[in-house]
Amino acid sequence: MKTYTSIAQVQSDLNNNTISCVDLTKSYIQRIEENKHLNAFLEVFEKSALEKATEVDDKIKNKTAGKLAGLVIALKDNICYKGHHVSASSKILEKFESLYNATVVERLLAEDAIILGRTNCDEFAMGSSNENSAFGNVLNPHNNKCVPGGSSGGSAAAVAADLCMATLGTDTGGSIRQPASFCGVVGFKPTYGRVSRYGAIAYASSFDQIGPLTKNVDDAALIMEVMAGKDNYDSTASSRPVPAFSKELNTGAKKFKIAYLKDCFENPGLNPEIKNRMSAIIDKLKADGHTVDAVDFPYLDYLVPTYYVLTTAEASSNLARFDGITYGYRSPNATDLESTYKKSRSEGFGAEVQRRIMLGTFVLSAGYYDAYYSKGQRVRKLLQNKTNEILSTYDFILSPTTPGTAFEFGQKGADPIAMYLEDIFTVLANITGHPAISIPVGKHSNGLPFGIQFIGKAFEDGQLMAFSKDVLEKY
Secondary structure: OOOOOOHHHHHHHHHOOOOOHHHHHHHHHHHHHHOHHHOOEEEEOHHHHHHHHHHHHHHHHOOOOOOOOOOEEEEEOOEOOOOOEOOOOOHHHOOOEOOOOOHHHHHHHHOOOEEEEEEOOOHHHOOOOOOOOOOOOOOEOOEOOEOOOOOOHHHHHHHHOOOOOEEEEEEOOOOOHHHHHHHOOEEEEOOOOOOOOOOEOOOOOOOOEEEEEEOOHHHHHHHHHHHOOOOOOOOOOOOOOOOOHHHOOOOOOOOOEEEEEHHHHOOOOOOHHHHHHHHHHHHHHHHOOOEEEEEOOOOHHHHHHHHHHHHHHHHHHHHHHOOOOOOOOOOOOOOOHHHHHHHHHHHHOOHHHHHHHHHHHHHHOOOOHHHHHHHHHHHHHHHHHHHHHHHHHOOEEEEEOOOOOOOEOOOOOOOHHHHHHHHOOOHHHHHHOOOEEEEEEEEOOOOOEEEEEEEEOOOOHHHHHHHHHHHHHHO
């Protein structure tokens, strides 16, 4: 089976009877088996995937197939698919079977996407390296000694290794964009509220967003077009009409104003080769007639602390439901109600999840609420105002996606602060709710890929994808 780089290529061959959805799905299942060592997939939904492929083949023959006919896609292991396991890569939800579909799953299936399986991730989406999964590390396809990024590391690795055409991830502080950069794929985080969160196992509800990881921007736009929109099951989902993203990817001769954050660009932690590539892109943008200016963003050092104070507080609340009582893991060592809670949670949750629950419980506790959580919310508002101020003058904000390329396993795991700083350039878009994208723009001398990030105006997701496509194809 040939390697497909876009949905359009697949659909062309399907319509010409060159391939079938069943054969395509089988070829991906075989590739997953051949690349089991990557540990990108926790489970392949072989039976249901082939059943759906057969159904889509019939629809193609009858010319009734949906927009995503032929798209073989995988789900991050925190997105619910009725009748299939979902565990958030945690022991506490091992062997749990979802009773309902996430809204994004309903919409993908309605347009004839074929859901291939669930991909490994950091436990409850908490991590930047995919070293926190209860089911083992995911390996970076470009270098198996290195991490794929997190938390959607399995999703990014699966696309990079051509184990499926696209995947869905969730992004709470960069969990789509950072692994996209480490694995050399496109990762898109929508505006907060553009895509329903119903059916995504929550980490931090005011930050989480579901988005696609793909080989190109066109596929991301088409998937977004299908997933986005109002949802009665999620009160935070916007009721704004959804544009035809896939048909609005041509920017024409339009010239944009781009700001790059001087504080990011001059950060001593930024790898020199990534900095040089960013400089070259800035020069090309200027040469093409775009306006590119350096802007001050004096709050860079406050991003990660604000993010971790607020997200851990929300995690403490969201994860309280996993108690060993109603569903999920229950400790066999429990002897009474109190020990059931204590032992089930201490045995079921991994170290990083426990760390964040404890930190979140602390910042919400009496005597510390005003000092940490309330102050974090005020800083969040300050960051939102500053970002909106920049985007009132400029169309996009340009920054590195990550300070460096993928690092080796064990290199940062012993130091939580070093690991948290991997999110320094990505957390801004989650704190403020703006859309953001990472596109692959180069390969480091160490052989590993890296990306750059653009942040757009709220609900201007289409314009952001169109401009990013232009940059990706030209530069």
